[in-house]
Amino acid sequence: xxxxxxxxxxxxxxxxxxxxxxxxxxxxxxxxxxxxxxxxxxxxxxxxxxxxxxxxxxxxxxxxxxxxxxxxxxxxxxxxxxxxxxxxxxxxxxxxxxxxxxxxxxxxxxxxxxxxxxxxxxxxxxxxxxxxxxxxxxxxxxxxxxxxxxxxxxxxxxxxxxxxxxxxxxxxxxxxxxxxxxxxxxxxxxxxxxxxxxxxxxxxxxxxxxxxxxxxxxxxxxxxxxxxxxxxxxxxxxxxxxxxxxxxxxxxxxxxxxxxxxxxxxxxxxxxxxxxxxxxxxxxxxxxxxxxxxxxxx
Amino acid sequence: xxxxxxxxxxxxxxxxxxxxxxxxxxxxxxxxxxxxxxxxxxxxxxxxxxxxxxxxxxxxxxxxxxxxxxxxxxxxxxxxxxxxxxxxxxxxxxxxxxxxxxxxxxxxxxxxxxxxxxxxxxxxxxxxxxxxxxxxx
Numbered sequence: 168x169x170x171x172x173x174x175x176x177x178x179x180x181x182x183x184x185x186x187x188x189x190x191x192x193x194x195x196x197x198x199x200x201x202x203x204x205x206x207x208x209x210x211x212x213x214x215x216x217x218x219x220x221x222x223x224x225x226x227x228x229x230x231x232x233x234x235x236x237x238x239x240x241x242x243x244x245x246x247x248x249x250x251x252x253x254x255x256x257x258x259x260x261x262x263x264x265x266x267x268x269x270x271x272x273x274x275x276x277x278x279x280x281x282x283x284x285x286x287x288x289x290x291x292x293x294x295x296x297x298x299x300x301x302x303x304x305x306x307x308x309x310x311x312x313x314x315x316x317x318x319x320x321x322x323x324x325x326x327x328x329x330x331x332x333x334x335x336x337x338x339x340x341x342x343x344x345x346x347x348x349x350x351x352x353x354x355x356x357x358x359x360x361x362x363x364x365x366x367x368x369x370x371x372x373x374x375x376x377x378x379x380x381x382x383x384x385x386x387x388x389x390x391x392x393x394x395x396x397x398x399x400x401x402x403x404x405x406x407x408x409x410x411x412x413x414x415x416x417x418x419x420x421x422x423x424x425x426x427x428x429x430x431x432x433x434x435x436x437x438x439x440x441x442x443x444x445x446x447x448x449x450x451x452x453x454x455x456x457x458x459x460x461x462x463x464x465x
Numbered sequence: 466x467x468x469x470x471x472x473x474x475x476x477x478x479x480x481x482x483x484x485x486x487x488x489x490x491x492x493x494x495x496x497x498x499x500x501x502x503x504x505x506x507x508x509x510x511x512x513x514x515x516x517x518x519x520x521x522x523x524x525x526x527x528x529x530x531x532x533x534x535x536x537x538x539x540x541x542x543x544x545x546x547x548x549x550x551x552x553x554x555x556x557x558x559x560x561x562x563x564x565x566x567x568x569x570x571x572x573x574x575x576x577x578x579x580x581x582x583x584x585x586x587x588x589x590x591x592x593x594x595x596x597x598x599x600x601x602x
Contacts, residue, residue, distance in 0.1 A: 178488050208478075208479055208480050208481070209479070212476045212477060212546060215476060215537075219509065219535060219537050223509070234599045275556050313481060313544055313548065314478070315478040315547075315548055315549070319548065320582070382507040382509040382537070383506060383508045383509070384510070385495075385508070385511075386496055386510075387498075389548055391510075391535075393510060394511050395511075398548075405478055
């Protein structure tokens with residue numbers, strides 16, 4: 168059995184770890200609130216945008232923008248991969264990597280060239296290890312504070328790549344924030360734009376529909392749609408970034424919560440061992456004394 | 466009696482900038498500046514980078530700087546979706562000037578690891594802000 172001193176130092180070590188994991192848990196919790204706030208702030212914009220876009224799309228034909236037309240042959244696919252910069256967040260990053268690997272392999276089986284843009288250090292390192300082509304990388308975005316401009320400047324590059332024929336399809340892999348306990352990796356096709364979602368008509372809206380406006384458009388509906396489509400891509404990217412950041416913090420919070428609990432368990436069992444060892448040494452000492460006394464008497 | 470006010474919402478992906486009842490809105494459309502009064506016919510337009518003026522219920526005029534976007538006008542409300550938007554009274558001129566100097570210094574320095582694109586964008590934003598505050602009308 169380990170000596171008393173060893174056990175004691177082990178206990179204090181675990182206690183220190185616990186302090187760290189608990190602090191990380193609290194930091195993640197406060198960052199999570201920030202990320203959720205950003206998501207809430209973004210919602211009105213996204214909803215309004217989708218509504219207007221849906222209205223316009225109703226009035227235009229599908230072939231109006233090259234962004235809507237699938238390429239006849241798909242030879243080059245670009246995958247945007249969102250991961251975190253830091254670890255210690257449970258299975259968060261490896262889930263995203265598994266998902267990316269899955270679709271990359273699927274494309275490669277079909278003989279399609281795949282290139283990657285990595286948001287986040289973890290994903291980039293993984294892609295390097297897998298010897299995938301990394302076209303671009305963005306660090307310090309996911310999980311931090313970022314503005315819409317990050318999404319729009321990257322979106323612009325993706326659209327240019329698509330229009331110049333560098334990529335025939337662009338997909339994005341990100342983590343969707345379902346709940347505190349559930350974040351799932353999802354894949355979405357960014358380009359060509361699959362279909363514009365028509366605004367969902369709920370009961371109350373349907374009643375209003377007599378009033379549903381025939382808008383005057385300036386410039387024409389087609390021209391408006393053409394300026395709106397790229398923005399809808401930026402919105403999707405921004406949304407994915409927000410979701411992934413929120414997921415990261417939630418995943419880290421949970422991982423750190425588990426770690427803190429594990430520390431508690433360890434401290435408990437170590438304390439038990441420590442007490443046992445102490446008891447044993449006392450018993451030994453007593454036996455020594457008793458034995459010595461017996462010997463003297465004899 | 467016809468409605469005398471119209472609800473103005475200016476929304477960016479990051480926040481609500483304006484959400485209040487106003488008397489008139491002027492916005493920089495791509496085809497020219499336009500004004501919207503209550504009971505406007507449904508109208509959709511893309512917007513240039515520039516200023517949106519509006520007059521609140523106390524007849525005070527406000528200016529909001531927006532960069533690119535759309536506006537949708539309905540009889541009872543106007544929604545402006547912009548990538549960025551900032552009220553003139555909320556722009557901190559000292560901060561804008563400091564940002565301007567910083568961005569210029571970064572652009573001119575030849576140090577490694579400086580993101581020139583970002584510095585350039587920052588410079589443009591700062592310039593736009595300073596201009597907005599300094600030109601009164």
